Each structure stands twice: as structure tokens, then as C-alpha cells.
Amino acid sequence: MAHSSSYVPTTRLGKWFDERLPVMRLAYDSFVAFPCPRNLNYLWTFGGILSVCLVIQIISGITLAMHYQPSAEEAFNSVENIRRNVNFGWLIRNIHAVGASMFFIAVYIHIFRGLYYGSYKAPREILWILGVFIFLAMMAASFMGYALVWGQMSFWGVTVITNLFSALNEIIPGLGTMVTQWLWGGYSVSGTTLNRFFALHYLVPFVILGLVVLHIWALHVVGQNNPTGLEIKQPSDAVPMTPYAVMKDAVGLFAFLILFAWFVFYVPDYLGDADNYNEANPLVTPPHIVPEWYFLPFYAILRAIPSKLGGVIAMFGSIIVLVFIPWLDTSRIRSTKYRPLYRWFFLLFTISALALGYLGAKPAEGVYVFWARVFTFYYFAHFLLVMPILGIIETPSAMPRSITEAVLGKDDGSEKKH
Numbered sequence: 001m002a003h004s005s006s007y008v009p010t011t012r013l014g015k016w017f018d019e020r021l022p023v024m025r026l027a028y029d030s031f032v033a034f035p036c037p038r039n040l041n042y043l044w045t046f047g048g049i050l051s052v053c054l055v056i057q058i059i060s061g062i063t064l065a066m067h068y069q070p071s072a073e074e075a076f077n078s079v080e081n082i083r084r085n086v087n088f089g090w091l092i093r094n095i096h097a098v099g100a101s102m103f104f105i106a107v108y109i110h111i112f113r114g115l116y117y118g119s120y121k122a123p124r125e126i127l128w129i130l131g132v133f134i135f136l137a138m139m140a141a142s143f144m145g146y147a148l149v150w151g152q153m154s155f156w157g158v159t160v161i162t163n164l165f166s167a168l169n170e171i172i173p174g175l176g177t178m179v180t181q182w183l184w185g186g187y188s189v190s191g192t193t194l195n196r197f198f199a200l201h202y203l204v205p206f207v208i209l210g211l212v213v214l215h216i217w218a219l220h221v222v223g224q225n226n227p228t229g230l231e232i233k234q235p236s237d238a239v240p241m242t243p244y245a246v247m248k249d250a251v252g253l254f255a256f257l258i259l260f261a262w263f264v265f266y267v268p269d270y271l272g273d274a275d276n277y278n279e280a281n282p283l284v285t286p287p288h289i290v291p292e293w294y295f296l297p298f299y300a301i302l303r304a305i306p307s308k309l310g311g312v313i314a315m316f317g318s319i320i321v322l323v324f325i326p327w328l329d330t331s332r333i334r335s336t337k338y339r340p341l342y343r344w345f346f347l348l349f350t351i352s353a354l355a356l357g358y359l360g361a362k363p364a365e366g367v368y369v370f371w372a373r374v375f376t377f378y379y380f381a382h383f384l385l386v387m388p389i390l391g392i393i394e395t396p397s398a399m400p401r402s403i404t405e406a407v408l409g410k411d412d413g414s415e416k417k418h
């Protein structure tokens with residue numbers, strides 16, 4: 001979709017600048033005049049919310065880095081020092097720690113929105129795949145950031161997850177050990193590991209920022225999807241992004257920030273693990289090593305498979321499979337709203353993902369393992385069996401002919417004049 005620019009510089013300086021570097025034109029065309037479907041609901045405000053989350057994490061993170069000490073001896077106490085002695089350090093630290101969770105709440109809503117309305121389907125495949133890469137980078141960033149606190153859960157979490165690479169020994173003997181020791185920078189998780197995690201934790205958010213720029217660029221090439229899954233076909237189907245979508249984004253953002261502030265000011269440790277307030281101790285293993293809540297479904301998948309290598313493959317596979325869903329989903333239409341059968345399977349998938357999250361926090365034994373296997377099976381079956389088969393056999397329910405009709409109940413073409 002190539003748009004002709006409607007930007008007209010209003011001042012002489014603006015015109016002079018526009019002829020040399022049309023950055024204002026780019027901003028105007030992308031965020032002011034950009035046509036948005038008129039029927040977007042609040043789930044479409046999460047892209048903007050995520051952009052704000054990224055900025056909040058970068059600013060609060062850089063401020064924390066000014067006081068943090070990335071060494072095994074000082075890391076834990078430097079975080080305590082930030083919380084107790086640095087001016088507003090408690091606030092900056094709470095914002096950054098709670099912010100990581102809020103970022104994941106927002107990204108899961110954003111992903112499920114995309115899955116429900118078929119936003120990954122052509123022509124939005126690249127947009128979606130960039131999203132999956134962003135998600136992977138977010139996971140890497142939060143995993144390494146959690147290590148920096150150098151509490152018990154930081155240390156043992158890193159030990160468990162980096163040890164997964166030793167499963168490569170099952171393919172080539174010695175390879176896994178080599179890779180693991182290379183990651184650690186020694187023979188165990190140590191201050192050396194902490195220091196390199198700090199370097200990478202500072203770097204990855206800027207990689208995410210670059211990916212987000214590409215993500216939004218791709219979005220502006222193909223245009224936004226919407227609850228009907230229909231494309232914009234006529235001027236009456238769309239409204240300019242400013243003020244309409246921007247105001248709606250602002251309302252969504254405001255509500256999100258209230259929740260964010262509630263966590264920061266009233267229950268900053270609610271989403272974290274109490275054991276991480278004990279300093280890392282390589283000689284004491286915590287009874288339950290559990291990752292942060294946003295990793296739990298993947299952790300459940302890892303432990304559901306009886307072999308170590310199999311578990312690692314399943315865990316990474318559960319994210320990589322998302323790359324292929326634009327082609328695995330054979331449905332002619334995008335939105336689940338008009339798919340009477342698929343919507344039940346979508347509900348089942350949502351329940352499976354939540355159940356895996358619950359099971360990830362439970363010990364890997366008895367009935368918990370059984371159910372983790374059942375839901376892991378459905379997780380993969382949903383993408384590899386349900387999506388390809390259902391798309392072919394399902395008959396969609398009655399749909400509006402256009403976005404305008406979905407909003408006004410009729411589309412007699414009279415709106416086209418506006």
C-alpha cells in the first residue's frame with residue numbers, strides 16, 4: 001500500500017527542512033494522516049502501550065545502571081543500596097522490576113489479539129515474524145536482567161537454564177559441556193557470567209528498539225488489521241490516526257498505567273519471588289526453582305518431556321512454531337469472530353496456555369506432569385493440526401461486506417463521498 005503524502009509544511013523553515021530531510025513528512029504520514037480502520041477496539045491500543053513500556057524500561061534501566069555494580073561480590077548489595085539510599089532509587093527499581101512484568105502482560109494480550117483476529121495472515125507475515133523475534137529478544141533481556149539481582153532465584157535460574165545447553169552432549173558428546181562453559185566464562189555460573197549478562201542486558205533492549213522500528217514500518221506498509229479481518233476498501237472504512245486512534249490509545253494507556261502504578265506503589269514484590277531477597281549462594285539450592293510468571297508456560301513444556309534434549313527442543317519449538325502460523329492457518333478469512341468452530345479451539349488453546357502457566361509453578365511430579373503433557377500436546381496440536389485442518393473444513397458465519405457495514409449496520413455506498 002503506497003500512500004501519497006498529504007503533508008504540507010506550514011512555515012518557510014519547515015519547507016526548507018522538508019526539501020533536505022523530510023523527517024517531519026515521515027512522522028506526519030505515519031502518525032497523523034495514517035488511515036486506521038474505524039472499528040478498532042481497545043485491544044489495538046496495546047501496540048502503543050508496548051512502545052511506552054519499552055521506553056520506560058530503557059530510561060529506568062539506564063538510571064539503575066548508574067548505581068548498579070555488576071560483580072558477584074557487590075551486585076546484590078548494590079540493588080539494596082539503590083532501594084534504600086539512592087534518591088528515589090526505590091521508585092526507579094520498582095518501576096523497572098514491575099515494568100518487566102507489565103511489558104509481558106501487554107505483549108501476551110498483543111499476541112493473543114493477533115492470534116484471535118488472524119493478524120498474522122497475508123500480507124502481515126513479516127510484521128508477525130518480526131513480532132516473534134521481538135518476543136524472543138524480550139525473553140532474553142528479562143532472563144539476563146533477573147540474573148543481575150544476584151539473589152538465590154537469579155543464580156539458580158541461570159544455572160538451570162544455561163545447563164540446558166548441556167543437552168547438546170546427547171547429539172555430539174562434549175559439545176554441550178563446551179557451549180555451557182563458554183556461556184558461563186568458567187566452570188560454573190560466576191561473577192564472570194554476571195558481568196557478561198550485564199553487558200548483554202544493556203544491549204538487547206536497543207536490538208528490540210531496532211526490531212520495533214522495523215515492526216512498525218512493516219505495519220505501515222500493509223496497514224492495520226481490525227476486528228472484522230476485512231481490508232480497508234473505501235475512505236469511509238478508515239479514520240486518520242490523529243486524533244481518533246491516538247486518543248483511544250491514550251485512554252488505553254492511562255488505564256494500563258493505573259494498574260502499573262498500583263503494582264509499583266502498593267505491591268511491588270507481588271509478582272516476584274521471595275527467595276530472590278536472599279543473596280545468591282552456590283552452596284544452597286532452593287527447594288523450588290521457579291522462573292518469573294511470564295516464563296511458566298514454557299517451563300512447563302520443558303519439564304513435560306521426559307528427555308532433557310526433547311524438553312529443550314519442545315520449549316524452543318513452542319515459540320519457533322509461531323513463525324510458521326501464517327502458513328499453517330489455511331482459513332480463507334482472518335477473524336475468529338466469524339469462525340464458529342475455530343473459536344472453541346481458540347478457547348481451548350487459551351485454557352491450555354493458562355494451565356501450562358499454572359503447572360509451570362508446580363513441582364514436576366505426579367499428576368502435574370500428566371496434565372502438563374496433555375496441555376503441551378494440545379499446544380502443538382493447535383498449530384500443527386487444528387489450524388491447517390479446520391481452515392479447510394470450516395464454513396465461516398455471515399460476515400459484513402465492509403468495515404463500514406460492521407460499524408453502521410449497512411453500507412449503501414453513501415459514506416464513500418466523505
Ligand code: HEM
Pocket residue numbers: 043044045046047048050051054107110111114117119120124127128130131132134135208212215216219223224225226
Ligand atoms: C516491544 C514489543 C512490541 C511493540 C512495541 C509492538 C508495537 C506494535 C504497534 C505500535 C502496533 C500497531 C498498533 C496495534 O495494532 O496494537 C503493532 C501491531 C502488531 N504487532 Fe506488535 N509490537 C510488539 C510485539 C509484538 C509481538 C511479540 C508480536 C507477535 C508475536 C506482534 C505482532 C503484531 C501484529 C501481528 C500487529 C498487527 C496487528 C493488527 O493490525 O491487527 N507484536 N505492534
